[in-house]
Amino acid sequence: MKITPTRLSDGRELIYFDDDPDVLAGRVTRELHDPRDLPETVAESEMRRDPLTGQWVTYAAHRNNRTYMPPANENPLAPTTPGSLPTEVPADDYDVVVFGNRFPSFSTSIAMPDDPADYAWTVDGQDLYPRRPAEAACEVICFTPETTKSFRDLPLSRIRTVVEAWTHRTAALSRIDGVVQVAPFENRGEEIGVTLQHPHGQIYSYPFLPPRSRQILENAREHRAATGRDLFDDMLAAEHRAGTRIILSTGGFTVLVPAAAKWPVEVMVVPNRPVADFTGLTQDEHAALARVLKPLYMAVDRFFEGVERTPYIAAWNQVPVQSRLTGDDESLRGEGRLHLQLFSLMRSPHRMKFLAGSESAFGAWISDTTPEAVAERMRAVWPDDKEWQ
């Protein structure tokens, strides 16, 4: 793999991750210069802590102007081909490319208030409402230059390059002052509001511990206090004993439906040994992971009869940056494990689950299916090795 870091005209970083180390030499026309004259974007994001729930909510009003479903000839994630409008990617071809989001929720260039008094960082001067600049980074990752393709279509070598890119960015974003967790995820499908069809994901970083991560770490800490054992180890052992929800266990990873899955389709990929984040995987595990993800994404798109592309959210939960767990949160260090949570809100062909009163207002999930039924279906549609090897 070859990594080529560059800059866009407004100063944002753009990095090419090429499958083949010789790729730059082999492509005569690769253009690294961004011909556009973009103004530097300064985000106005702020975060506020809800005194009732204790959660940080981020306000990024500037994002209301972002690009929605542009016509195909204005796809900002496509390579820039000769004669066409320049896109976000100056090169006329790429394998995988990562760059700063032009409309980020979190940014390292935050507009600070004019009035120094506002630096007190409370809402309206009320101590009950802490407020902070939403300082972190949001990046975009394109999985392929081919707009009509999807993650499931990537060859193993490309999936491996994507894993390397996630690893590289996890290390880089973790170094940003104040970043607590790096969160690569992909939203796929118009059904869940995806605004650009080009196969791509997001790499968010959070300047606070996101609620789900906090829950997991707190439960893992309690489990260790009570049993002396690792919660993920015990979960994997319980799944192997039960056998009813495991889809695949191979090459250092287990693919399973969680015993208390919330979503109509939900799959988890977990390393069998304690790995904190992408930077903890070995080269062999990168290759093994690619061989797990390829059939998984194929199976997800076969889950519903007559649905060619299952809308999904695929989110990589990584352990937080340990040194940023301070105060009471220091006791959460050493807990958690890298895992993929891939889920869909589709409940039957073309019918979506809506999060209504129980889920959205009270946080209490009601499911119309069972984890065992989902696992059975996943095993039934899982592709034979020869379909993708």
Place this chain on the structure above:
Amino acid sequence: MKITPTRLSDGRELIYFDDDPDVLAGRVTRELHDPRDLPETVAESEMRRDPLTGQWVTYAAHRNNRTYMPPANENPLAPTTPGSLPTEVPADDYDVVVFGNRFPSFSTSIAMPDDPADYAWTVDGQDLYPRRPAEAACEVICFTPETTKSFRDLPLSRIRTVVEAWTHRTAALSRIDGVVQVAPFENRGEEIGVTLQHPHGQIYSYPFLPPRSRQILENAREHRAATGRDLFDDMLAAEHRAGTRIILSTGGFTVLVPAAAKWPVEVMVVPNRPVADFTGLTQDEHAALARVLKPLYMAVDRFFEGVERTPYIAAWNQVPVQSRLTGDDESLRGEGRLHLQLFSLMRSPHRMKFLAGSESAFGAWISDTTPEAVAERMRAVWPDDKEWQ
């Protein structure tokens, strides 16, 4: 008001709440007998505790067969008129009616496993996965017999009857063994998956403390430990000092946009004094609440230019049944306050917010607006008193 309890043919309770105490005498044709021959429904709901998040997830697979958007002549919530098919409501007219949900998420008639060994109530015999029957009750409340109307159209007297019905059911459902919280809510709009257009709400009860309630109680307990004061008192005081998010304060209630609101439109109605649930409101407060809700629901439907019916979720958060807070949760007794959380996922006319990776996978909300802008808009569209008095 007159309360007339009856039973449907399958044994479910159905209760008429009539605005006028003399109503039954005044309507010659009211039929209390359900002419249908419905089999008793036995739910198969179970709950499982997710070891990673600590949350209970409910599985109600039998609900997959429930009624979707029936044609108007099959509206199961309409009164049964002579010559038409019998509906869920045998009477040919009603003001407000409450009855057990035919497809409940939680039920007091749960099918128990055949094998006594399954009573151990763990998933697959694994101690890591506690499992329980989903025992509680789910009721439906119809606000009016007029199918094309909406909550905003109800006269004050009817809103008061609805409040009395919520109060009656909060008391009744709280008495069910194991019920921890009673949760009246309304989902409105096809945009959020509402399956029946008839103006109605749900009254859920939960056999566990729902996640959002737990967060609120824990934060209130911490706030009291740190300051000696009530969190809701301090929140209301902070809002009055700031003044930027209060929409209305009158008759014992404050209407405001929370300082860290998560949703594109979000409004909270809070009693100014500590009231635990509907049963703690005085008769005067019932009347005052009706005078707050009427203009509020009118304003919500004026929020977006060109949108006649704003899709919303209106959820009443009540304090849990105190005696059911046991063990560590005993320390949560005495915390919390009745409040309405009314919110919409509409972000601009006919464009919905989707909960994608950040919200759904990590629980980290990103908002495109600010609470102050929402409050300003609500004040601008708030109806004059003479429009509804």
